[in-house]
Amino acid sequence: MSELLAMSGIFFDEVDKICILKPEVSKLTNDLKEECQIYTEKIDEFQKIANTFIIMVEQLGKEVENQRIKAIGARNILQSMEKQKGKNHQQVQALITEKSMELERLKIQLNSLQKTEMKQNELISQLTHT
Known part of the structure; x- marks a missing residue:
């Protein structure tokens, strides 16, 4: 009987349940x-x-990008500081040159005043001895 049912496409599983497979x-x-x-x-x-x-x-x-941006910022700050250092150096050099020129002018003026003083002292000396 089960063979006849199997030929018809009806089967029984292990718990005797009817299946079509x-x-x-x-x-x-x-x-x-x-x-x-x-x-x-x-x-x-x-x-x-x-x-x-x-x-x-x-x-x-994202962290790499943040670090890259920080590095670029630090580099820009460093470059800015280097430029500022160069400007400061130029300003100091100009100030040194200016002060050196003023020193030379004052030396010349001092020499001139010393000569004038010597002449006046000689004149006073001459006037007082006569």
Whole structure:
């Protein structure tokens, strides 16, 4: 009787439940279903790991960008300080030159005043001795 039913496409499983699939096909189908569920779980787990990795890489990229911007800012400040140092050096050199010229002028004026003083002292000396 079961052979006659099998020819009609009706089968009984291990608990004598009526099925339209052969028991071997039904078992393979269930096995495939379980493997697909395991595969799907592994894909989900991989996706979670990949998303975590992507987030970490994005954060690292942002940190690298922040450090790059800080480095550019520091370099710009350093260049600005070097330019300012050059300007200050030029100003100090100009001031030294100006003060040196003033010193020379004052030396000349001092010499002139000393000569005038000597002449006046000689004149006073001459006038008082006569």
